[in-house]
Amino acid sequence: MQLGRSTAGFAALMFAAAAWAQVAPQPPAPAGRGGGRGPQVVSPAVGEDRRVTFRILAPHAESVRLSAGDIPGNGQGAPLTKGENGVWEVVMGPIDPGAYRYNFNVDGVSTIDPRNPSISESNTNVWSLVYVPGADFMDTKEVPHGAVAAVTYWSTSLKRFRRMHIYTPPGYELGKEKLPVFYLLHGAGDCDEAWTSVGRAGFILDNLIAAKKAKPMIVVMPAGHTSTAGFGGGRGPGGQDEFVNDFVTDIMPYAESHYRVIADRAHRAIAGLSMGGSQTLNIAIPHLAKFAYVGVYSSGLIGAFGGGRGGTAAPAPQGPTWEEQHKAELDNAAAKKGLKLLWFSTGVDDRLITTTRATVDMLKKHGFDPVFKESPGAHTWINWRNYLNEFAPQLFQ
């Protein structure tokens, strides 16, 4: 439907803009927001040459650094330079197109960019987010867009409310058809929102679906951490992994009872990055009959081969090895039959490359036929977005 345009009447409202600050907003604007409270700071500023200028107003600071591990050359945290107006600045790049998390470290205090409303969430902190356009597969383009919903569910296994993000493809909210479902797990530095913000998952799927490279699918992105302790699932009674329990007891049942999904093996995929790749294997191998497509990004069975330290020496795990614990499942020929894709990719500069290789070799030993692509790059979101863009088109074909 269309409404006629309203051409009159906002003059008075707009007129009051200056007055507005006196009655709203509550709470007061933060320092650094400008508006007569110091210089107007623009940050981040993305140039057409893909150089990005980061700025922060910190007149009393002694040292400001940029925390942005994915930005090439910023491993150590580039120092910002203070201007006479108290605004610190650093120019990075040219930076390859993509989404980059960053924060400022001001005299030892980590702060997001006070001038940038775009953020990416993690398990115990929040990052500012800058997007450098120019990557055809993940740019926001004039194609039909899906929706990414934040969903609150009660975890019966964890006895508390949890959140997941669920991507629905263009047209789902109006449609009636059932779709395949893809469970996509995040890494240790992330939360259930990360694949949506820094991961660009929704836009990557929108573009793939518009180009008919990928089938329309529901993408379920759960929260892989069960505590703020920092590494995935803690262990519940009986030593069970809390996230695996949450996934099999609550997340899958919730998604498949609240969305129009084709709930069979041929229409169910699972993948994860880093920590989520290990979780993927710990969910999929014991329940192989449930999944036709399995993806492991920049990961493997972390720790299972003493590779958790990236190939440096690590003490042998206590008790039986992962392989010994899963021998029956690994050698179940019947369950392997319906497995259409077991896909690994890790960067050659990623310290988990040895873990990936060891995991792939072990699986081959047990009769699996994994695809393993060693890519350029390291343990960064740059690779994980590429892997999703390469993996999703192989699903449900």
Add this chain to the structure above:
Amino acid sequence: MQLGRSTAGFAALMFAAAAWAQVAPQPPAPAGRGGGRGPQVVSPAVGEDRRVTFRILAPHAESVRLSAGDIPGNGQGAPLTKGENGVWEVVMGPIDPGAYRYNFNVDGVSTIDPRNPSISESNTNVWSLVYVPGADFMDTKEVPHGAVAAVTYWSTSLKRFRRMHIYTPPGYELGKEKLPVFYLLHGAGDCDEAWTSVGRAGFILDNLIAAKKAKPMIVVMPAGHTSTAGFGGGRGPGGQDEFVNDFVTDIMPYAESHYRVIADRAHRAIAGLSMGGSQTLNIAIPHLAKFAYVGVYSSGLIGAFGGGRGGTAAPAPQGPTWEEQHKAELDNAAAKKGLKLLWFSTGVDDRLITTTRATVDMLKKHGFDPVFKESPGAHTWINWRNYLNEFAPQLFQ
């Protein structure tokens, strides 16, 4: 569906937790996150007595204040006290149950709480968010929950991509029925995400629907700012308000063509807070035949009566008044017939109370029959959540 539980195999993975930090996450953890980098900081800590302790590690700071305008008694920004370990702390409250935005101001730099992953977005900045439980109507309860989706759409009037948030009630993703639609607008200190985070709109609707106090409905929460300049819609060619154009040309058509809505007047409502209340009137009055329910929270025609400054003297608006500009629409008796509710509420301590009163009086003069409830309190989210909880049950009955 249920999967069998995975009882084995995470030992090795969990074993590697310590090793993990060496290979992931990228980017590095921010300062203040603990993990051997200074004291473990817990913030915010909500006590059972509803006292909230805010903490931040800032060993080199000279001054730290709490920016949290909605927290009673924090109007000026409570100072934090530095401990010997470099951790600054302040205890506030007891605080009434609810969601509260806050940031720290560290030596003049506004920073979110580095230890709190919960945030609330605004137009030009981001806030940390703390929830103090105990309010039955907005707590996260064991009731069926809807989903809140971030939706990207192309604004033909603004010629760029825009985002809105859309609440779908429990069962929508699986259902077939058409539902009424409620357009809910934010204030000048917010963005399209604010009603979801600090506004608790999804949880308020979940609870109302579970208690059968409100009808299941779609709630569309668009972005009311069209620039970072700070106040709502800028003015496009011909002086048209950009947000009103975006709303009538793109937002309503998008929502009503992508979701199962009953697209008639009797099943369409609109409301907004503060700036969004003025926008509501500037959309609804010229298009009254499209809306059966109209709500104005803590607002009115801001500036139209020189009341934009909260009752202090303001120069008269140039040109014809809002009333003069809208005389034909205000006196259209036929259009009034299908208007089932015109509802205003503003706090007696809100500086916009005079604007609300003047707007209500003007509308009565033209034959409208508005409901106007003067509530306790001021221009804060405390009132806006209450107003939504009071307004939504009156819709579509």
